[in-house]
Amino acid sequence: GAVVSQHPSWVICKSGTSVKIECRSLDFQATTMFWYRQFPKQSLMLMATSNEGSKATYEQGVEKDKFLINHASLTLSTLTVTSAHPEDSSFYICSARVGTGLGSEQYFGPGTRLTVT
Amino acid sequence: DAKTTQPTSMDCAEGRAANLPCNHSTISGNEYVYWYRQIHSQGPQYIIHGLKNNETNEMASLIITEDRKSSTLILPHATLRDTAVYYCIVTPNFGNEKLTFGTGTRLTIIP
Numbered sequence: 001g002a003v004v005s006q007h008p009s010w011v012i013c014k015s016g017t018s019v020k021i022e023c024r025s026l027d028f029q030a031t032t033m034f035w036y037r038q039f040p041k042q043s044l045m046l047m048a049t050s051n052e053g054s055k056a057t058y059e060q061g062v063e064k065d066k067f068l069i070n071h072a073s074l075t076l077s078t079l080t081v082t083s084a085h086p087e088d089s090s091f092y093i094c095s096a097r098v099g100t101g102l103g104s105e106q107y108f109g110p111g112t113r114l115t116v117t
Numbered sequence: 118d119a120k121t122t123q124p125t126s127m128d129c130a131e132g133r134a135a136n137l138p139c140n141h142s143t144i145s146g147n148e149y150v151y152w153y154r155q156i157h158s159q160g161p162q163y164i165i166h167g168l169k170n171n172e173t174n175e176m177a178s179l180i181i182t183e184d185r186k187s188s189t190l191i192l193p194h195a196t197l198r199d200t201a202v203y204y205c206i207v208t209p210n211f212g213n214e215k216l217t218f219g220t221g222t223r224l225t226i227i228p
Contacts (some may be wrong), residue, residue: 004160034215043204044161044218093160095216106216108153108160 002028002098006109013084013116020080021112023094029074030096034106035067038091050077084116121205126223135192137222139205142186147209150181151216152190154201154224161204161218164190200226 003026013019023033031052036044048069049057056069068080077096081088095108122140129135141150149168153161165172165179167188172179178191192199204221208214 006160036218043220044155046215046217049215091158095160105163105166107163111158111160113158 002096002105002107004094004096004107004109006092006094006112008112009110010113011115013114015085015116016083018080018082019084019114020078021092021094021114023077023079023096023109025075025096025107028096028098030077030098031074032097033071033077034095034097035069035077035079036093036095038093038111044093047079081114084114086116089114089116121207121219123203123205123219123222125220126225128225128227129192129195130227131197132194135195135199135224135226137190137192137203137205137224138187139190140187141205141207144185144207145209148207149209150179150185150188151206151208152177152179152203153206153216153218154199154203155221156198156201162201164203195224195226197226197228200224 005024007022033050035047037047038044046059047062050069050071052071052074058064066082071077091111091113093111095106098105149166151166152164155161165174165177167179167181181188202221202223204218206216
C-alpha cells in the first residue's frame with residue numbers, strides 16, 4: 001500500500017522558536033496533501049489542504065502566518081510552526097491523496113508529536 | 118459533508134467478528150463512505166471505502182444498506198491489534214475532498 005512518512009516523529013522546542021515538520025509520500029506522487037492537528041483525547045482537525053505548486057488552503061480559524069505550509073514537490077510537503085507557544089503542543093499528522101478521480105484514497109503519516117516548553 | 122453517528126465505544130471478544138455501525142442518514146448520491154482507524158498515538162489507517170455496493174478487502178468488509186443511510190464495518194476475526202478508534206466518514210470524492218473526522222467508535226478487543 002501507499003506509504004507516507006513524517007519527520008521528525010517527535011520534537012521538543014522552546015517557546016518562541018520555529019519548528020519544521022516534513023511529510024513525504026514514499027512510493028507515489030501526491031498532488032494534494034493535508035495537515036491535521038490532534039489534541040489529547042480529541043479527534044483529528046483539518047488545518048489546511050496543500051496542493052503542489054500553489055498556496056495552501058487553510059481551514060477557518062487556522063492562522064496561515066503561524067502555520068506555514070510549503071508543497072514544493074509531488075512527494076514533499078512541509079509544515080512550519082512559527083513562534084511556537086505551549087498551546088501549539090499537539091500531535092500533527094499529514095496525509096496524502098493517491099489518485100485524483102472517483103474512489104481515490106487518502107493515506108496518513110505516523111504523526112509528529114510537538115511539545116513546546 | 119453528511120454527518121455520521123457512531124457509538125462511542127464497543128467491546129468485542131478476540132476471535133469474534135466485530136461489527137461497527139455507522140448512521141449517515143443525510144448522505145447524498147455522490148458521497149462515499151470511508152472507514153479509517155487510529156491506534157493510539159499513530160496516524161489513521163485506511164481500511165475500506167464504498168459507494169453503494171458492499172465491499173471486501175483483506176482487512177474488512179463494508180456493508181452499505183440499500184438506502185445508503187447506514188453502513189456496517191465488519192472485522193471478521195478480531196485480534197488484540199484491532200483495538201483502536203474507528204472513524205466512519207462520508208465525503209464526495211471528486212479529487213481533493215477533505216476528510217472530516219468525528220469522534221469515532223473506540224473498539225476494545227477483549228482477550
